[in-house]
Amino acid sequence: xxxxxxxxxxxxxxxxxxxxxxxxxxxxxxxxxxxxxxxxxxxxxxxxxxxxxxxxxxxxxxxxxxxxxxxxxxxxxxxxxxxxxxxxxxxxxxxxxxxxxxxxxxxxxxxxxxxxxxxxxxxxxxxxxxxxxxxxxxxxxxxxxxxxxxxxxxxxxxxxxxxxxxxxxxxxxxxxxxxxxxxxxxxxxxxxxxxxxxxxxxxxxxxxxxxxxxxxxxxxxxxxxxxxxxxxxxxxxxxxxxxxxxxxxxxxxxxxxxxxxxxxxxxxxxxxxxxxxxxxxxxxxxxxxxxxxxxxxxxxxxxxxxxxxxxxxxxxxxxxxxxxxxxxxxxxxxxxxxxxxxxxxxxxxxxxxxxxxxxxxxxxxxxxxxxxxxxxxxxxxxxxxxxxxxxxxxxxxxxxxxxxxxxxxxxxxxxxxxxxxxxxxxxxxxxxxxxxxxxxxxxxxxxxxxxxxxxxxxxxxxxxxxxxxx
Amino acid sequence: xxxxxxxxxxxxxxxxxxxxxxxxxxxxxxxxxxxxxxxxxxxxxxxxxxxxxxxxxxxxxxxxxxxxxxxxxxxxxxxxxxxxxxxxxxxxxxxxxxxxxxxxxxxxxxxxxxxxxxxxxxxxxxxxxxxxxxxxxxxxxxxxxxxxxxxxxxxxxxxxxxxxxxxxxxxxxxxxxxxxxxxxxxxxxxxxxxxxxxxxxxxxxxxxxxxxxxxxxxxxxxxxxxxxxxxxxxxxxxxxxxxxxxxxxxxxxxxxxxxxxxxxxxxxxxxxxxxxxxxxxxxxxxxxxxxxxxxxxxxxxxxxxxxxxxxxxxxxxxxxxxxxxxxxxxxxxxxxxxxxxxxxxxxxxxxxxxxxxxxxxxxxxxxxxxxxxxxxxxxxxxxxxxxxxxxxxxxxxxxxxxxxxxxxxxxxxxxxxxxxxxxxxxxxxxxxxxxxxxxxxxxxxxxxxxxxxxxxxxxxxxxxxxxxxx
Ligand SMILES: Cc1ncc(COP(=O)(O)O)c(C=O)c1O
Ligand SMILES: Cc1ncc(COP(=O)(O)O)c(C=O)c1O
Numbered sequence: 001x002x003x004x005x006x007x008x009x010x011x012x013x014x015x016x017x018x019x020x021x022x023x024x025x026x027x028x029x030x031x032x033x034x035x036x037x038x039x040x041x042x043x044x045x046x047x048x049x050x051x052x053x054x055x056x057x058x059x060x061x062x063x064x065x066x067x068x069x070x071x072x073x074x075x076x077x078x079x080x081x082x083x084x085x086x087x088x089x090x091x092x093x094x095x096x097x098x099x100x101x102x103x104x105x106x107x108x109x110x111x112x113x114x115x116x117x118x119x120x121x122x123x124x125x126x127x128x129x130x131x132x133x134x135x136x137x138x139x140x141x142x143x144x145x146x147x148x149x150x151x152x153x154x155x156x157x158x159x160x161x162x163x164x165x166x167x168x169x170x171x172x173x174x175x176x177x178x179x180x181x182x183x184x185x186x187x188x189x190x191x192x193x194x195x196x197x198x199x200x201x202x203x204x205x206x207x208x209x210x211x212x213x214x215x216x217x218x219x220x221x222x223x224x225x226x227x228x229x230x231x232x233x234x235x236x237x238x239x240x241x242x243x244x245x246x247x248x249x250x251x252x253x254x255x256x257x258x259x260x261x262x263x264x265x266x267x268x269x270x271x272x273x274x275x276x277x278x279x280x281x282x283x284x285x286x287x288x289x290x291x292x293x294x295x296x297x298x299x300x301x302x303x304x305x306x307x308x309x310x311x312x313x314x315x316x317x318x319x320x321x322x323x324x325x326x327x328x329x330x331x332x333x334x335x336x337x338x339x340x341x342x343x344x345x346x347x348x349x350x351x352x353x354x355x356x357x358x359x360x361x362x363x364x365x366x367x368x369x370x371x372x373x374x375x376x377x378x379x380x381x382x383x384x385x386x387x388x389x390x391x392x393x394x395x396x397x398x399x400x401x402x403x404x405x406x407x408x409x410x411x412x413x414x415x416x417x418x419x420x421x422x423x424x425x426x427x428x429x430x431x432x433x434x435x436x437x438x439x440x441x442x443x444x445x446x447x448x449x450x451x452x453x454x455x456x457x458x459x460x461x462x463x464x465x466x467x468x469x470x
Numbered sequence: 471x472x473x474x475x476x477x478x479x480x481x482x483x484x485x486x487x488x489x490x491x492x493x494x495x496x497x498x499x500x501x502x503x504x505x506x507x508x509x510x511x512x513x514x515x516x517x518x519x520x521x522x523x524x525x526x527x528x529x530x531x532x533x534x535x536x537x538x539x540x541x542x543x544x545x546x547x548x549x550x551x552x553x554x555x556x557x558x559x560x561x562x563x564x565x566x567x568x569x570x571x572x573x574x575x576x577x578x579x580x581x582x583x584x585x586x587x588x589x590x591x592x593x594x595x596x597x598x599x600x601x602x603x604x605x606x607x608x609x610x611x612x613x614x615x616x617x618x619x620x621x622x623x624x625x626x627x628x629x630x631x632x633x634x635x636x637x638x639x640x641x642x643x644x645x646x647x648x649x650x651x652x653x654x655x656x657x658x659x660x661x662x663x664x665x666x667x668x669x670x671x672x673x674x675x676x677x678x679x680x681x682x683x684x685x686x687x688x689x690x691x692x693x694x695x696x697x698x699x700x701x702x703x704x705x706x707x708x709x710x711x712x713x714x715x716x717x718x719x720x721x722x723x724x725x726x727x728x729x730x731x732x733x734x735x736x737x738x739x740x741x742x743x744x745x746x747x748x749x750x751x752x753x754x755x756x757x758x759x760x761x762x763x764x765x766x767x768x769x770x771x772x773x774x775x776x777x778x779x780x781x782x783x784x785x786x787x788x789x790x791x792x793x794x795x796x797x798x799x800x801x802x803x804x805x806x807x808x809x810x811x812x813x814x815x816x817x818x819x820x821x822x823x824x825x826x827x828x829x830x831x832x833x834x835x836x837x838x839x840x841x842x843x844x845x846x847x848x849x850x851x852x853x854x855x856x857x858x859x860x861x862x863x864x865x866x867x868x869x870x871x872x873x874x875x876x877x878x879x880x881x882x883x884x885x886x887x888x889x890x891x892x893x894x895x896x897x898x899x900x901x902x903x904x905x906x907x908x909x910x911x912x913x914x915x916x917x918x919x920x921x922x923x924x925x926x927x928x929x930x931x932x933x934x935x936x937x938x939x940x
Contacts, residue, residue, distance in 0.1 A: 091805055095615075095804075098615045098808070101615075102612075102614045111612070113611055113612055116608070116610055116611050117607050121606065121607060122606070125602050125603060125606025125607070125610075128602045129599045129600075129603040129606075130599075132595050132598045132599045133595060136591065136592070136594070136595025136599075137586040137587050137595070137786070138586070140586055140595075140786035141583055141586055141786065141787055141788055142571055142572075142787040142788065143572075144571065144572045145565075145568045145569070145571075175790075175811050175812075175814070175815075176812055176813075178812035179812065182809060182811060190683070204812065207808055207809055208810075210805075211805060211806055212656075213660070316611065317610065318609060318610035318613060318816045318817065319610060319815070320645075320814060335677070335680075336681050338568070338674070338677055338681070339652060339677055339678045339680065339681025339682065340649070340652050340678075340681065341645050341646065341648055341652060341810070342645075342646055342649065343646075344645070345815050345818060346788045347788065347818075
């Protein structure tokens with residue numbers, strides 16, 4: 001984060017907390033420059049940024065004033081999905097979303113891509129290039145079945161940060177988190193089985209269930225504390241559920257971090273009803289606060305948690321380096337990895353291992369946590385400014401995804417189709433439900449550094465929503 | 471191939487064809503040098519090579535003589551597997567084989583690794599290194615779901631060589647041929663289904679069936695012409711078979727190329743019984759003869775053939791670049807690809823696309839076809855020399871795998887375990903049968919350039935087999 005961004009953040013927070021009142025004049029540029037020991041131009045840039053965010057307005061020849069503000073929109077309420085096992089639908093919609101991914105003319109706010117343009121990634125490309133140049137051939141033979149030991153060792157060390165004590169032998173490398181989840185599920189479930197999921201939950205995981213003919217039962221989920229323990233227990237009483245898939249840390253799409261007590265409560269339930277937990281920690285390292293939150297895996301004493309993750313969100317999707325810490329399911333997972341895909345690309349694994357070992361990963365992560373946090377604040381401000389009243393917005397505790405709930409009657413599937421023509425892509429909420437609920441919601445990707453163009457896009461979005469609301 | 475290898479091959483063929491008789495004196499070094507217009511030292515090297523192969527013996531001060539030879543061992547007879555659907559077993563044995571793969575102290579003759587040390591691969595490493603260095607970030611974002619268009623276009627062009635007319639839109643890129651087969655199978659089958667396979671057949675495919683709870687029915691297969699059409703038809707009459715998996719070109723493990731008429735006969739059967747054909751063409755480009763053999767896919771008019779392949783054997787396993795040409799199953803395959811693993815690594819795809827586009831692929835292929843052909847002849851000679859009488863050996867028409875059948879009572883699983891202690895690894899035949907038949911067989915990998923050390927290993931192998939035969 002640059003100096004002016006830092007300053008702008010401080011000021012934005014003060015405004016947020018109500019330390020300045022609407023219409024109040026802000027300190028002069030000179031005064032602020034002295035207070036914070038930064039240059040005049042830094043203050044000017046910070047003010048410019050706040051102006052772009054529409055937090056302040058300039059008045060010619062008299063300085064900056066706090067802009068008239070709408071109240072902060074509330075967080076959505078606990079979700080209320082259909083509480084019976086259903087087949088997952090929505091594949092056509094997901095395919096449409098994926099198809100737009102590589103069209104450069106589209107402003108893609110619907111996907112889950114991270115920012116891969118940061119300079120802290122350079123050592124990774126360098127290492128990969130070096131590896132290929134010097135060991136071509138050698139490192140392009142078959143990989144070890146569980147994945148490169150060098151990498152598994154680094155992953156085991158990283159996992160200490162989330163409280164899980166595992167060794168390299170407890171790790172199975174996969175081709176991304178998606179493959180991790182699919183191998184984990186195939187290792188535990190059969191077609192026809194029922195799996196409990198958060199609602200809303202990541203569309204990729206839902207399609208995975210569909211692909212393997214596994215039924216999903218959506219459990220009410222609170223956008224601030226996660227899956228409802230009570231509703232999960234009721235479902236477990238009622239149905240022969242085999243396991244539950246959770247994204248407890250920096251949830252996709254809701255952004256919450258489950259409080260530790262609730263993580264433990266879910267684990268206790270899983271023990272009581274003897275089910276598996278598929279814990280998807282893909283965003284866990286991108287929590288706003290440091291140190292990062294604990295995983296359910298960290299309390300797992302009988303190996304029923306299959307932790308799945310990848311370097312997709314923290315480093316880059318195209319690496320396709322993910323992993324499972326499969327607990328008691330290790331041998332079965334190894335077989336299913338072999339059955340489903342054989343081994344993985346060794347080069348990317350070795351490059352990531354070196355990236356971590358040499359400290360570049362943690363440096364990069366520190367930077368991305370700050371950047372995403374600051375981006376999310378900007379995007380949230382924009383949504384508040386440009387969307388009509390009567391909406392709810394999540395307050396993500398990490399990651400880079402924002403979930404917006406519009407009034408019941410708004411159909412985001414329709415709106416998304418219209419936006420398509422404007423070359424703007426968002427993810428309608430219905431993708432995140434097995435049965436296509438949440439048509440009145442959307443998910444926004446806020447990973448990219450906010451630009452004037454993005455601001456204009458959010459303005460267009462807001463306008464489209466306003467029309468749909470009328 | 472160097473000049474002396476070329477000369478040695480010519481001479482070896484003449485000996486093979488009986489143009490020289492046992493004990494007969496060979497032309498002098500000088501005479502041969504004049505006949506072939508090569509240097510004295512080239513002839514000396516060629517003779518040295520033939521001596522190593524024990525085809526000729528030197529007699530001090532009088533020249534080289536044809537060595538006393540054993541008769542060429544016969545090709546194994548048509549296989550006779552149990553002809554009812556069974557669950558695939560043997561996973562522990564396969565795991566043992568895979569575990570040895572990355573142990574450098576072991577002479578690994580059991581796996582399917584190609585030779586990745588050839589200089590014709592250099593442009594590939596260079597391209598990959600360049601790509602990463604110049605486009606890091608950009609090319610490490612998510613791939614298109616069907617795979618990189620640049621690559622799919624090249625694959626479609628390559629496929630013209632096997633007679634199949636497809637476009638980039640008919641191709642789905644996968645993480646190797648293993649993933650291709652698993653996605654193809656998942657797109658057509660459900661657990662409990664029955665799939666017909668050649669017998670013996672590749673252990674990886676068998677374990678895939680096991681992983682997805684699909685039963686295998688092994689069909690008698692002839693080591694020279696492939697699966698028995700008659701036996702396949704009988705099985706189709708008797709059981710509700712969903713599809714058949716075939717490796718019709720340069721079969722693993724038997725090395726045959728199915729005659730075109732038989733390929734068409736299988737297709738006709740598939741049409742008659744309305745089943746799918748999973749055609750595994752992974753070795754197809756490595757046929758000894760040029761142009762390469764046709765695929766069943768090339769006659770497929772109603773899209774029932776799912777052609778699966780990869781650049782694993784032709785280029786390098788660690789690329790994990792494979793593909794499916796799924797015919798009528800395209801949409802389902804795309805969904806199953808998404809469900810099973812999401813997208814693939816873009817970098818390796820782009821590098822392979824450039825490697826093909828710039829002509830390096832075909833150059834490399836030409837070289838490898840020759841090298842593997844010549845390696846196979848050497849290894850075959852060694853087996854003939856060092857193994858006891860009473861064995862059968864395949865005459866592969868391409869690829870780099872040799873299948874040896876020993877007398878019924880020999881247990882190669884036991885022998886393999888003993889060889890392990892000598893740091894020699896072979897693949898016992900039982901891996902290639904769902905029910906663990908063919909314990910009296912073994913598969914040898916002949917991809918590596920034959921060295922004196924390899925000769926010694928084959929000698930040890932032969933000795934171990936001899937003891938087991940007693
Ligand atoms: C919660 C969640 N799980 C899994 C995945 C898939 O991750 P990968 O790209 O590593 O396969 C994503 C990506 O969007 C995700 O958001
Ligand atoms: C016949 C056959 N099919 C498939 C495979 C798997 O190929 P890949 O390594 O590209 O996944 C192999 C590799 O040994 C093979 O021999």
